[in-house]
Amino acid sequence: MLLTGMLLLSILLRRLLQGVKQQWRKRVLNRWRPLLMASLYEHPESLPQLSRFDLPDFLALWNHLHASLGNEARGSLNRVAGALRVPAAASLMLRQRSFERRLLAVRTAGNLRLATAWDALCALLESDSAGMSLAAAQALVRIDAPRAGQLLIPHLIGRDDWPAQRVTEILREAEAEQVTELLVKAVTGASPERTPRLIRYLMEFAPAEAAPIIARQLASPVDDGLLKVSLQALNDGNELESVRLLCRHANWHVRVHAVTALGRLGTHDDNTLLTGMLGDSQWWVRYRAARALSLLPGMTVGELLRIKDMQTDRYARDMLHQVMAELDLQAGLKHV
CATH class of the missing domain: 1.25.10.10 (Leucine-rich Repeat Variant)
Known part of the structure; x- marks a missing residue:
């Protein structure tokens, strides 16, 4: 009973304290928000004293306004x-x-x-x-x-533990030229497990500087993780020959990214290679190969049907059937 009573008392005190804090915060906001908003148009001749007890809630409001307004208003704040x-x-x-x-x-x-x-x-x-x-x-x-x-x-x-999106936002506030130079140096000297993350950042800021680094990774692969990131980041049709070779890589994760890159950058002539990938032992490779086929320049529904009918492998036919059904559904949704 005593423990139960102490627990209830603790909960009650916590709620009372929370209520007091909320009322205090409301009082601070009601006092300072009008003054801060007015200061955006005209600098006040005098301001009330900011007590140390009001400071945290005032700063929360001040920073919120700072993030919401433009440069001129920030200067006033x-x-x-x-x-x-x-x-x-x-x-x-x-x-x-x-x-x-x-x-x-x-x-x-x-x-x-x-x-x-x-x-x-x-x-x-x-x-x-x-x-x-x-x-x-x-x-x-x-x-x-x-x-x-x-x-x-x-x-x-x-x-x-730094989320990539937050890092990108912060780096965008820095000087782009300096960030690019430092990232290039960092990528060159980083270990294989660290390089993929840096390549992604470099692609955000300087795709042209990232291109030769990606090309080297594709031509002389030293790490499967690096290969996957390089294939994801690749946006240069000049590296297609390396991509085609990687479609036969021993690691099926690499093959998935290679056929995906072919769908993004390949030519109509790559339909033969991708058709062969429909018989891969891994479901994801077959699926991405079928999707890549549908994305090749000049590919038509009629040609996809012809490729499907030519398949002797049941899994290859089923995969093309599934992807074509998905494409039909997507086309139907666009017209809803």
């Missing part, structure tokens, strides 16, 4: 933040124990381009938390993009 001594407060928050407050301070430092926070942000770049380290990376890029680029690329190699 930064002037208000300066008048309220937010830069000094954010610098202190970077060293607090609370994870949420430090994360809020990191975002604030980046949006303010707070150069004095550089060392603290570099330390947080090493955080075990992917969210914290990525936020620190973005803040560093916003403060000094050329200097930050030198720091970020080594982390791209070692941080498997």
Whole structure:
């Protein structure tokens, strides 16, 4: 009974505390949102004092507006933040124990381009938390993009927990020419298990620089993982001969990506090779070969039917039948 009573009391206190926090947040937003919105049009002559108790909720609102508005409006928000001594407060928050407050301070430092926070942000770049380290990376890029680029690329190699989409967003804020140069150097010296990730980033920023690297991987393969990524990224018809050879690779995962690349880049003459792949021992290879056949330039429904009727392998016929049914369904849905 005593334990049950203590548990109920704990739940009640937690709910009461949550209610108090919500009311406090509402009061802060009601006080500061109109002032911040008004500052976008005219810098206020005077501002109320920002208490340390209101600071976290104020910064959450300020950063939200910063992310939602254009450059001119951000300048107005930064002037208000300066008048309220937010830069000094954010610098202190970077060293607090609370994870949420430090994360809020990191975002604030980046949006303010707070150069004095550089060392603290570099330390947080090493955080075990992917969210914290990525936020620190973005803040560093916003403060000094050329200097930050030198720091970020080594982390791209070692941080498997950084989502590729977030990394791409951050790199887009850096200087494209510098990022490309650093990525090319990183790809050249990276281990086989790290290279695929870097090739994907390089394709995002500089497909022309990525092309010769991909060509080398296809011509002299050293790792199946690299081959798969290179085939996925390939967008150059000059490498078709290498792709055709890889359709016979011992690893069926590589064969899947090779026939898919043929469907994307191949010529009508590749129909013979792809027709042969319909008899592959792996279902996914047969399926991708059938899809690739349907995508070849000049391929018609009549020719697909002819190829299907010529097959003596039941699995090859069934696969072409399935893909043609999917194409019919897709065509029907487009007209709904």
